[in-house]
Amino acid sequence: MSDSDIDPRQAEMDSLLRRSMAAPVPRLSPDFHQVLSRELRRRSQLPNPFGRILLAGYGGVSAVVSIVVMRGQGLGWEAIAVMTLGSLATLELARRLRRRQSGIAAK
């Protein structure tokens, strides 16, 4: 922006700001990239395999118990399949929504 673009009062303020705000501009630390890479690796690590196996086992046992209980109550296989698969679909939908929201939040 040239001084001809601005009136004298603005020009005075312009030169005051230029003088007053003149200072060295800090730079990112030289090792910043390494720090970020380390942090990225740490955050992208998968949960430990033992935890995943335990969670999958728990989910499987819960599904079997639910099916047995629903069958015991006299529900037909079709209704049991709808309820079991429906809850799995809801879970997947929630997971996708969460992913999408974290994408939007970052925007």
Place this chain on the structure above:
Amino acid sequence: MPAVEVVESDSQLVARAQDGDQDAFAELFRRHSDRVFHLALSILGREFAAEAEDVTQEVFLKVHHALASFRGEAELGSWIYRITFNQAVNLKARARYRRPHLDDTVLSHAVSAEPGPHSLLETEQLDQSLSECIHTLPEVYQSALGLYYWMGASVAEVAALLDVPENTAKSYLHRARQLLDGMLKERGYSHV
């Protein structure tokens, strides 16, 4: 015949990074990190370089996490700078910042300076008042002033970093100067 280096566009790098290529993400980081850091610094202020670095780190972690959902509807740079602006403004709102004050170094500086201690002290006081006035401006004006006057960015660069048209960036600067002029007058500085 010298080899011609082919520079990949941001969108090509994004596509590679979305396929899990870490080198592509590293290149995107190299391209944008300084601007992200400077934008954060222009919002937080010159005493908060460490916090601006934290913001830069957080921004790139978010970008890395959300890159899979980036569909290229906007420029990558605009997207990153918008995240940076929001992140820095949120940090500023959350944190209780210490304000720089007129300390002994100002006085010692004034005493040892050539034009005379009185005139230098007046200059320091004017600078102090100006800095206080700047802190009361809207974040976007503060950032525009910091980028333009402190970091020497052009109006086009200010516009790109704030994700606004150039004319808007110009009007931010114009309006900020106008407001500062009024505030300084109120404080008794009629001739700046």
